[in-house]
Amino acid sequence: MPGMWWVVGTALVLGLVSAYLIWTAGRVQRLQVRAESAARALDAHLLRRAAAAAVLAEQRYGVELYAAARIALDAVPEEREAAENDLTRQLRAVRLDPDDPACGAVVAASRRLALARQVHTDLVRDARSARSRPVVRLFRMGRGREWPRYFDIDDPTLVPRADVTTG
Numbered sequence: 001m002p003g004m005w006w007v008v009g010t011a012l013v014l015g016l017v018s019a020y021l022i023w024t025a026g027r028v029q030r031l032q033v034r035a036e037s038a039a040r041a042l043d044a045h046l047l048r049r050a051a052a053a054a055v056l057a058e059q060r061y062g063v064e065l066y067a068a069a070r071i072a073l074d075a076v077p078e079e080r081e082a083a084e085n086d087l088t089r090q091l092r093a094v095r096l097d098p099d100d101p102a103c104g105a106v107v108a109a110s111r112r113l114a115l116a117r118q119v120h121t122d123l124v125r126d127a128r129s130a131r132s133r134p135v136v137r138l139f140r141m142g143r144g145r146e147w148p149r150y151f152d153i154d155d156p157t158l159v160p161r162a163d164v165t166t167g
Helices: 002-061 063-074 077-093 101-131 134-138
Strands: none
Touching: 002 063, 002 077, 002 101, 002 134, 063 077, 101 134
8 A cells, every 4th residue: 555655646746747847838838929929019010110200201301211211111130120220210310390290100100119119028038038947948848939039129219309499
């Protein structure tokens, strides 16, 4: 009879370890999927901001802003960060009128982009943290998926500025 308790104890420990490993693998998988979803949402917000900037440039501000917006719209993933940083610099150089609907669209798109970037950064950090744990690396629970990448751009939040005249 004493040998039976060893078998039950061993089975219980193996069951608990298996449950922990399954839970950990599911968590890594969920975090990875959430990071990928956040990357797609960030990409959509980047496209919306670039499109709004292109419309604004066509209406008011000319060639440099339009060129930066078109480059951001057409950029391949490897060049996307540089193109978005250039667009942000061009938008900051322009005096945005708070009463103009096209300027308001760009400012709103920039605010939504800043929020999407923060969500993406948080989820990538969590996914990378989960994938770097020793148990996850030992059992290769993240295999089959690309390592989540940060999207590093300047803060895209814009503030509309009205022309101020002093007299």
